[in-house]
Amino acid sequence: MFQSIDDVQEALAKQSYFADRSIATTVFLASKLGKPLFLEGEAGVGKTELSKVLAATLKTDLIRLQCYEGLDASQALYEWNYPKQLLRIRLGEATNGSREDIDKELFSEEYLIRRPLLEAITADGEQPPVLLIDEIDRADEEFEAFLLEVLSDFQITIPELGTLKAKRQPTVVITSNRTREIHDALKRRCLYLWIDYPDFDREYEILRTKVPGIDERLAGQVCALMQQLRQEDFYKKPGIAETIDWGAALMALHKDELDAETVEETLGCIFKYRDDIESFRQGNLVALLEQADVNKSM
C-alpha cells in the first residue's frame, strides 16, 4: 500500500518505471479509493507496462486477461472441464464407484478451469493480485456489461458451487487503445488516466535504465529524434518500446553516434509500417538530425 504520491513515484522508479506526477497521482488514488484504473493512450506509451510494474511493486501476481472479439464468460471467468468429467464418470463405471461419490466430485473445484477473472477473485496470496484487462476495446460490448457486473462487487456465482467472493479486492487495471468507444458506465466506475508519450527527460531516463551502458550522447540523440518524429504525421508513431529497441540495436551495432546512414540501416526498429518508412525517407533526415542535436544539447 502506498503512503503518498511521492511514495508511488519512488516505488515505481525502483522498478524502472518513471511515472510523471499525473500518473503517480492517479495510481495513488486508485489504491486509496479501491477503484479500477482505466488507462488510455496511443499504442506504446507504457499502459501494459504500468500494470506489470505495479504488480512487481506490490510484490504480487499479475493476472492478465487479453481481450479479443468474441471473448465471452467461459473464456474470461470459468469453464467446467468436460473431458475430465466424462473420464471420471467412465472411471466410476469401470471401478463400480458409488453414484453419490461421482455426483459429489464431478462439480468440485478439481474439475473447474479457472480463467483470469475467477483466478483474480479467488487468489489467496499474501497480497491481492493485479488484474490487467488488456485492450478492452477489442472485446464486444456484451463483455463490457459483464465486466461491469464483476467489478462492482467482485463476486461470482457458479450455480454448482455457490458464490465465490474476493477476500480482498484485486488491483484492477483496464487498458484501451480507443479503436472504439467504451461505454461511459464502465469508465465512470474507474479512475481515468490518459497516458501521453513521455517528454524528453523522462524518455532519456527510461532509455538509460532499460539499455544500461548506452552512450550518453547517443541516448540523447535517440530521444531527441524520437520526440521530433512524434510531431510528424505518421500512421503509427514510434512509442517507448521502439525507443528501447532502437537504443538496444544501436548498442549492439557499437554505434556511439547517430548519422544518416545508421538511421537508414535501423529504420525497422522505429517504424512498423512500410508507408511510414517511405514517408520518413521523403522527409529531410539531415535537418531532423541537426535539429535533434540542437535539442539534445539544450
Added chain:
Amino acid sequence: MTYASDSRVLDRVLTEIDRRHGSLSANLVQFAALLKAAEVAVTTTQLIAAGQALGEIDFARRGDVREALASTMLTQVEDRAVFDELFDRYWNLPRPEDDGPRPEPASLEPGKQKLGIAELVDVAYVRGTPVSSQERPPRSYSAEEVFVEKDFATYRDDEVRAARRYLRRLAPKLATATTRRRRAARTGTELDLRRSLRRAWMTDGEVLKLLRKRRRVRRLNLVLLCDVSGSMDVYSRFLTQFVYGLQAELRRVSTFVFSTRLFDVTAMLKARSFEEALDRIRRHVDGWSGGTRIGGCLAEFNRTYGRERIGPRTAVIIISDGWDRGDVDQLRREMRLLKRRAFKVLWLNPLLGAKDYLPVAQGMAAAMPSIDAFLPVHNLASLSRVGRELMSLARG
C-alpha cells in the same frame, strides 16, 4: 447501488470534506455543475470519488488537486481541455465570502450565484457565444428538439462539439437494442451433447470427442462511400463519426472518400480524425476538389475493392447530393453492379431534408433504381434514423 443510497454516500463524503477544508464541498458540487454546463457530465458516483480523492491528497498542491479531480471526473481525454480551462478559472477565484450561509448544493440556479460564478457558467455554457446567465436558455426538451432538427451545414463551432457529444451518446443506445436481442437468442452456446453423442455411435458409444455449439455470428460488414466535394464533407464527417460509434455492432467498416477520385481512408481513420485524413489527402492530391465524378469513382471502387470488400453481408452506404459532372450511363451501370453484389445499398442525401426536393438531378435519377433505401442525412434527427435503419439490417 440505488440512487438514494448514492446520494447518502455523497452527503457523507461532502460533510467529511467540509470538516477538513471549510466550505469546500459546495465548491466541488459547483465545479461539477460547471463541467456539466460545458457538456461534461459528472455522475454522483464520480462526485463521490472526487470527494474521496480530495481527502487523500495534499490540498496545498494545486497540481495534485487538478489530477485528482481530472481522474475522477473525466472519462475521455477530449474533455481535458475544457476541464483545465474551467479548473484554472474556478479554483483561482476568491473563495465566496463567509458571511452568508453556504449555498446548498441544490440551489445552483445562476441567478443566485455570486458574480464570478455566473460569469463562469457562461464560459462553460456557450464558450464563444456570450449570453448572460439570466438569459441562458434552459436545457429544455424544446431546445433539444430544435437542435436535432438543425441542418449540419448551419452549425457554429460550439454546436459541432455539442452534436458530437450527442452522437457519442446516441450510438451506444442504438447498439444496446441489438445486444439484448442477441443475448436472448443465445441458448446453448456451450457443449453440443446431441452431436457429441451421435458421433459416439461410430466409436461404440464411447464419447471420444466433445463437440461444441457456437453462437452463429452474422454481423454486418459496412462500406461507406463519402462524397466530400463541395459542401458534402460536413455531412460525411458527421456520418463517419456516427458510424464509428456503431462499430462495435458491425463486423468490418471500410470508409472511402471521393470527389473526382476515390480514396480508401479506412486505415487512416484508425489513427486520425476525418478532417485530418481529408486535409492530408487534399495536400497530396492535385485537383482534389474539382467537382464530382460519382460514376467514375464507383467504377474504381467496383474494380479495385469490390470483390474484396463486398460480400453477401455487406451493406453499402453512399452519401452524396447526387450532383454528378461525369458520365450518367456509367453511374447507372456501376450502381447496378454494386447493387448485385451488396446485401443492401443505402443512399443518403442531405438535400432530401429540403421539403421540395425531388431526385431529378440526372445522376440521382440514374442511381435511384439500384437503391434499397434513400434517406436524408442533414441533421441529428435524420442521422438517428439512419442509425436505426442500419441496426435493423445488422440484426437481420
